[in-house]
Amino acid sequence: MNKSGQFVSKYDAAEHGGVFGFIRRMFREIVIYRYAIYNFISSNLRARYRRSAIGFFWSLLNPLFTMIIMSVVFSTIFRNPLANFSIYIFSGLLPWAMISNSMMNGSMSLISMESYLKKIYIPKVIFPMVVVGVEVVNFLFSLVSMFFLAVFLGAKITWALAVLPLALLVTALFLLGLAMIVSIVNVYFRDLSHIVQVVFTGLFYLTPIVYPLEFIESKTLLYTVAKLNPFLYFVELFHAIIYRAEFPSLSGWMICIGLMAASLLFGLLVFSSKEKDIVYRL
Amino acid sequence: MKTFVRIRDLSVKFRIYRNPNPSLKDLAVNRFLGKKQRDQYTEFFAVNRMTLNIESGDRLGIIGMNGAGKSTLLKTIAGIYSPHEGSVSMNGRITPLMELGAGFDAEQTGWDNIFLNGALLGFSPAEVEKKKQAIAEFSELGEFLDLPVKYYSSGMYGRLAFSIATMMEPEILLIDEVFATGDAHFVEKSSQRILQLVELSQIVIIVSHSLEQIKKLCNRVIVMDKGIILKDASPQEALDFYTENIIHAQHS
Numbered sequence: 193m194n195k196s197g198q199f200v201s202k203y204d205a206a207e208h209g210g211v212f213g214f215i216r217r218m219f220r221e222i223v224i225y226r227y228a229i230y231n232f233i234s235s236n237l238r239a240r241y242r243r244s245a246i247g248f249f250w251s252l253l254n255p256l257f258t259m260i261i262m263s264v265v266f267s268t269i270f271r272n273p274l275a276n277f278s279i280y281i282f283s284g285l286l287p288w289a290m291i292s293n294s295m296m297n298g299s300m301s302l303i304s305m306e307s308y309l310k311k312i313y314i315p316k317v318i319f320p321m322v323v324v325g326v327e328v329v330n331f332l333f334s335l336v337s338m339f340f341l342a343v344f345l346g347a348k349i350t351w352a353l354a355v356l357p358l359a360l361l362v363t364a365l366f367l368l369g370l371a372m373i374v375s376i377v378n379v380y381f382r383d384l385s386h387i388v389q390v391v392f393t394g395l396f397y398l399t400p401i402v403y404p405l406e407f408i409e410s411k412t413l414l415y416t417v418a419k420l421n422p423f424l425y426f427v428e429l430f431h432a433i434i435y436r437a438e439f440p441s442l443s444g445w446m447i448c449i450g451l452m453a454a455s456l457l458f459g460l461l462v463f464s465s466k467e468k469d470i471v472y473r474l
Numbered sequence: 475m476k477t478f479v480r481i482r483d484l485s486v487k488f489r490i491y492r493n494p495n496p497s498l499k500d501l502a503v504n505r506f507l508g509k510k511q512r513d514q515y516t517e518f519f520a521v522n523r524m525t526l527n528i529e530s531g532d533r534l535g536i537i538g539m540n541g542a543g544k545s546t547l548l549k550t551i552a553g554i555y556s557p558h559e560g561s562v563s564m565n566g567r568i569t570p571l572m573e574l575g576a577g578f579d580a581e582q583t584g585w586d587n588i589f590l591n592g593a594l595l596g597f598s599p600a601e602v603e604k605k606k607q608a609i610a611e612f613s614e615l616g617e618f619l620d621l622p623v624k625y626y627s628s629g630m631y632g633r634l635a636f637s638i639a640t641m642m643e644p645e646i647l648l649i650d651e652v653f654a655t656g657d658a659h660f661v662e663k664s665s666q667r668i669l670q671l672v673e674l675s676q677i678v679i680i681v682s683h684s685l686e687q688i689k690k691l692c693n694r695v696i697v698m699d700k701g702i703i704l705k706d707a708s709p710q711e712a713l714d715f716y717t718e719n720i721i722h723a724q725h726s
Contacts, residue, residue: 203553204561205485228593231586235579311576313553313568314594383497468556472488 214464221315228314232322237329255334256341259285266402276435279347283434284401284427286334287363290327291423292392297323298371299378299385306474316467320371328364348437355439359429362448366426369455372463379470399424400431422451476565477645477676479528479551483560485701486546489515520546522701523560533678535692535709537685537716539724543701544681548572548650551679566676569595569642571668572650575635584619584626584634585610591638605641612667613637614660629656640667647675651682685713 209217222229241250262285263278301319308314343349378384398421400407405428408415418424425447432440492514493500520543528534536544549555551562552570577594578587588609592602610619613633623631633656649668656664672678672691682688688695688709695712697705697720705715 201553202561202563203550203557204563205557205559206561224596225593227599228590231590231593235582235586235590239581308577310554311573312570312594314577380496381498381501382495383499387498471555 211460211464214467215460218315218317222318222321225315225318229318229322229325232318233325233329236322236326255282255285255289256338259338262402270403270407276346279342279345280404280431280435281402282338282342283430284399286331286338287427287430288396288399288401288423289334290331290363291367291426292396293330294324294327294367294371295374295388295392296385297326298367299374299388301371302375302379302470303382303474309471309474316470317372317463320368320375323371323375324364324368327367328360331360342434347434350437352433352437352439356430356433359426359433359440359448362445362452363426363429366448366452366455369452369457369459372459373455376462376466376470379466379473395421395423399427401427425451477530478566479526479562479564479646479677479679481524481526481528481551481560481562484521484524484526484547484550484557484562485519485559486521486543486550486555487517487519487558489517491515519543519701521550524701524703525560526696526703526706528677528679530676532694533672533692534680535688535695535712536679536681536698537683537688537695537712538698539720542698544698545572545650546701547698548648548679548681551646552648564646566645568646568648569639569644569671569675570648570650571639571652571671572648574639574652575631578623578631578635580624581622583622584613584615587623587634588619588638591635592641595642597642609637609641612641612663629660632656633660636664636667640664640671644671644675645677647671647678649678649680649682685716689713 207213259278259282262281266281267277298320301323302309302316305319309316339347374384374388398418400418405418405424408418425444428444429440429448432438432444522543524547536547538544546555549572550557551564552568552572577591579590582590585606588606589599589602592605593599610616613619613636615630615634618626618630619634623634626634636652652668669691678691680688680691692709695705695707695709696703697712697716699720704719705712707715
């Protein structure tokens with residue numbers, strides 16, 4: 193839109209505009225469609241908890257019960273667990289829920305919106321954004337509600353918590369890049385969403401969430417494999433901030449920020465090159 | 475600046491895949507077995523190297539048999555399909571009157587859908603706020619607007635969709651087979667509204683099988699077949715051409 197309020201637009205097969213053209217357009221469209229994004233996120237959250245008598249409280253109670261069950265089960269299995277094992281589980285389970293839900297819902301995000309994409313113009317990139325946005329809001333709700341319990345159980349409130357928003361931002365952007373990739377790939381290969389589901393069920397046990405990283409003996413093959421799992425580093429950010437009540441190490445930050453940059457870059461490349469084609473493949 | 479739509483050498487093609495939903499599993503298995511994997515498809519042009527200039531003041535009707543590429547052309551102008559060759563450039567805000575209700579969320583109330591649809595058309599909540607009373611009145615849905623739209627009858631659904639889609643002053647109006655829905659009273663009212671919108675718009679592009687409607691609304695008509703323009707002329711001339719060459723040719 194130029195100053196006179198006119199809309200000038202051009203769709204040209206010969207002009208790709210590349211990644212940078214795509215990014216410019218993406219930011220412009222986020223502004224124009226900000227209310228649509230907000231609406232999709234809020235209706236998604238409402239739909240998730242609608243059919244229950246106590247409605248939104250399920251978003252608080254659900255992780256609470258999961259945490260209690262996990263704490264009981266795994267502290268029984270491991271006999272001699274960490275101090276404050278429930279807080280350890282809580283601090284790993286929250287980011288893990290965000291990660292795995294973003295990936296599973298992210299892979300479905302474009303094909304489940306087929307009816308929109310084929311009938312009206314709508315910037316496709318908002319759908320992976322909505323998926324990650326929903327998970328971030330969910331994370332915050334669970335965090336706030338469970339924090340009281342965590343403090344009661346002995347979690348310390350320290351200045352380390354001040355960097356929690358930064359950790360959340362880095363994780364969310366990392367997930368956005370990945371969600372953009374899986375959303376596109378799933379249009380071409382519809383079985384990807386099933387594969388994602390299996391992979392993340394496995395990764396849940398490979399990532400130190402229900403056990404501490406020290407449980408895996410170093411210099412073993414399993415340790416090497418565990419260290420190759422990129423999600424470990426993000427979960428470790430939250431372990432440091434919430435469980436150990438300390439600032440994550442510089443190397444921890446660098447790895448996560450590096451992974452975030454790589455995922456966003458790759459996500460934008462994939463999305464910008466395939467975005468125009470997917471409507472023909474839905 | 476003048477409103478215009480310029481279409482240059484535009485081609486839009488569709489592929490029909492032998493296997494429309496390949497799986498990663500197949501890909502991996504075939505790779506493992508050493509089978510050559512190739513996407514097998516047949517390709518056809520829905521719009522084939524079309525050039526068309528539409529200027530301010532044009533009320534363009536597009537007629538043609540099913541599959542002639544009319545709707546694809548309109549959806550390409552609306553930005554839903556991207557050109558495979560050539561370009562579409564335009565100056566002016568697009569108001570699509572097609573696939574009404576496509577942006578509805580069945581779980582949300584009528585009021586919420588007014589805002590959602592407005593947002594999908596690129597309007598801010600503040601802009602929709604100003605129009606919502608007019609939309610509500612036009613739809614005559616009254617208290618039903620407080621209900622989720624999944625409880626609406628198809629007539630009510632259509633009435634709301636129509637009321638939202640026609641609320642803004644259009645510059646470039648795209649109409650695809652939109653006919654008034656609902657009871658006789660609403661049909662009459664919405665026909666009036668369409669006439670009024672056509673009057674207000676700088677450019678109108680209408681796809682319709684109703685030659686009556688085309689004759690009534692348009693001052694220029696193109697006849698399309700297999701993605702190309704066969705005739706670009708005054709309504710009378712184009713309609714005569716269409717009846718003689720296309721409809722009769724089909725029957726003989």
